Amino acid sequence: MTSLHDVSRAMILAGPGRALTxxxxxxxxxxxxxxxxGVKACGVCRTDLHIVDGxxxxxGHPILPGHEVVGTVLETGAGVEGFSPGERVGVPWLGWTCGxxxxxxxxxxxxxxxxxxxxxxxxxxxxxxxxxxxxxxFRLPAxxxxxxxxxxxxxxxxxxxxxxxxxxxxxxxIYGFGAAAHIVAQVARYQGRTVYAFTxxxxxxxxxxxxxxxxxxAGDSTQLPPEPLDAxxxxxxxxxxxxxALRATAKGGTVVCAGIHMSDIPAFPYDILWGERRIxxxxxxxxxxxxxxxxxAPKVPVRTAVxxxxxxxxxxxxxxxxxxxxxxxxxxxx
Ligand SMILES: [Zn+2]
Ligand SMILES: [Zn+2]
Numbered sequence: 001m002t003s004l005h006d007v008s009r010a011m012i013l014a015g016p017g018r019a020l021t022x023x024x025x026x027x028x029x030x031x032x033x034x035x036x037x038g039v040k041a042c043g044v045c046r047t048d049l050h051i052v053d054g055x056x057x058x059x060g061h062p063i064l065p066g067h068e069v070v071g072t073v074l075e076t077g078a079g080v081e082g083f084s085p086g087e088r089v090g091v092p093w094l095g096w097t098c099g100x101x102x103x104x105x106x107x108x109x110x111x112x113x114x115x116x117x118x119x120x121x122x123x124x125x126x127x128x129x130x131x132x133x134x135x136x137x138f139r140l141p142a143x144x145x146x147x148x149x150x151x152x153x154x155x156x157x158x159x160x161x162x163x164x165x166x167x168x169x170x171x172x173x174i175y176g177f178g179a180a181a182h183i184v185a186q187v188a189r190y191q192g193r194t195v196y197a198f199t200x201x202x203x204x205x206x207x208x209x210x211x212x213x214x215x216x217x218a219g220d221s222t223q224l225p226p227e228p229l230d231a232x233x234x235x236x237x238x239x240x241x242x243x244x245a246l247r248a249t250a251k252g253g254t255v256v257c258a259g260i261h262m263s264d265i266p267a268f269p270y271d272i273l274w275g276e277r278r279i280x281x282x283x284x285x286x287x288x289x290x291x292x293x294x295x296x297a298p299k300v301p302v303r304t305a306v307x308x309x310x311x312x313x314x315x316x317x318x319x320x321x322x323x324x325x326x327x328x329x330x331x332x333x334x
Contacts, residue, residue, distance in 0.1 A: 009334065010127035011314040013063040016054030020126070020314050025064060027129040030077035035134045037089055041308075042125035043068025043150035044317045044330040046178065046237065047093070050261040051120060052318060059121050065314075066332070067093040067118040068153040069125030069132070070146045080134045090140045090294075091132045092153045094285050095122040110161075110284035117284070126314055128334045138290050141298040151304045151329035152297055153290075155179035160293040162233045162258035162282045163187060169231035173198060173248055175221055176236025177206045178321075179329035180258065182213055183302055184233065189214040190300040196225040198241075200324060209305075209327050224248050237261055242279060243268035251275035258282045306331045 010025035030036045048065045050056050069091040073083050083089060097104050097112040104112050118124050118132070140149045159180035166172060172188050174181045175198040185195050197210030197218040207218035217226055221241055228250035234241050234257045242265045245255045252275065260283070273279070296302075305328025309317040317330040 008127050008129040009311065010064050011311060013052060013065060015062075016052070016058055020052070020065070020318075022312055025123065025127055027123075027127070027131050030075055030080075030131050032078040033080060033134055034077040034131050035073050035080060035083055035089065035137060036075040037069065037071035037091065037130045037132060038074050039069055039071040039125050039128055039130055039334050040146040041070045041150045042066040042332045042334075043154060043179070044314070044321055044332060045154045046321065047154070047260050048119065049318055049322055050237070055261045056120070063120060064123040064127055065119040066124030066126040067091070067120070068150045068155070068331075069118065069130055070140065070149045070153070071125070071130065074129075076134070083134050083137065088140055088146075090138045090149060090153050091118055091125065091130065091136070092138070092157055092285060092290060093117050093119070094287065095136055096133055107288070108286070110286045110289075115284065126311065126332060128311075136287065138294055141294060143298045143301065144304070147306045147308050147331045147333065148304045150331045151179050151183065151306060152294065152302070155329055156183045156297060156302065157285045157289050157293050158258060158282065159184035159235075160187065160296070161285055161289045162235075162256050165256045165280060165282055166231035166233065166254060169229070169254070170194060171196065171225070171227050171230045171250075173225060173229040173232035173245065174210075175232060175234045175241050175245060176238075177210045177218075178235060178324075178326070180235045181233075182209065182305060182328050185210065185213045185215060186300055186302045187296065194227070196227075196229065198223070203324065205327065206324070229253055231256065233258055234262075235259060237263060239263040239265035243272060246272040246277055246279070249277055251277065254278045254280065256280055256282060304329060308333050
């Protein structure tokens with residue numbers, strides 16, 4: 001007799017540069033502290049592309065990607081608090097931290113030396129089922145459908161963390177207008193900031209999408225905005241954007257690199273950094289970011305634009321994301 005513990009379809013990545021293939025995965029019985037989740041939707045993130053393309057270090061085993069997981073709790077392991085079977089739950093990128101290192105002990109678990117990430121070292125949500133650590137899983141705002149909630153879990157959380165790094169910047173530039181940007185733009189407008197959207201050259205569709213979300217200006221990433229930026233958030237993984245963003249940024253401004261991978265940053269003259277401009281990166285998320293953002297999103301209210309694909313079309317969804325042919329976020333439905 002089969003049970004949900006031994007039958008789960010999963011789109012598995014056997015090695016970098018390969019296509020994902022449909023296979024079987026045994027999600028197993030949840031251990032102490034874990035929950036077994038029936039996946040309802042899983043977002044497709046640019047980080048998944050970096051993993052497929054071999055731009056992140058290979059963890060040494062086949063990968064079950066997906067770190068924007070929305071599902072229903074089916075079973076709880078011993079000692080799980082806060083979740084009961086039947087409840088909706090979200091699982092983000094940060095899947096486990098040690099709790100002991102200097103980063104964990106100073107409120108910076110996003111930098112934990114031994115952190116494990118969902119859909120990378122840990123199994124992710126490109127599957128029917130997933131076992132996750134309840135301590136790193138979250139309740140989701142009721143206002144969102146399953147597919148609409150999925151992009152909140154990485155595009156939203158990492159975007160929110162990146163936006164926090166912009167401090168009180170009034171004029172905010174966003175480079176790369178995909179899943180994270182379309183959420184961050186709404187939060188930034190809610191906070192009273194003016195948003196300038198930068199896209200691939202000539203991408204009229206993305207520029208119109210940005211204007212529709214309240215951007216005061218949208219143009220090519222090589223252009224200068226009508227006003228100097230107080231901060232620029234870079235979601236596109238293109239190192240050449242760093243000097244371009246510095247040129248668009250006012251004295252004292254900040255350029256935030258929000259992706260996990262970026263092509264090399266070309267050499268640039270010191271005078272575009274001079275004037276106390278800063279460049280920094282955003283790495284991962286803390287559980288506190290998740291709690292804060294998931295409470296804020298329905299107040300804005302953030303609306304997510306999603307394009308859904310059946311689970312077995314994960315490769316197609318990744319290809320479309322690579323080509324920049326998704327307005328908003330791609331979401332897999334098992
Ligand atoms: Zn740690
Ligand atoms: Zn992500």
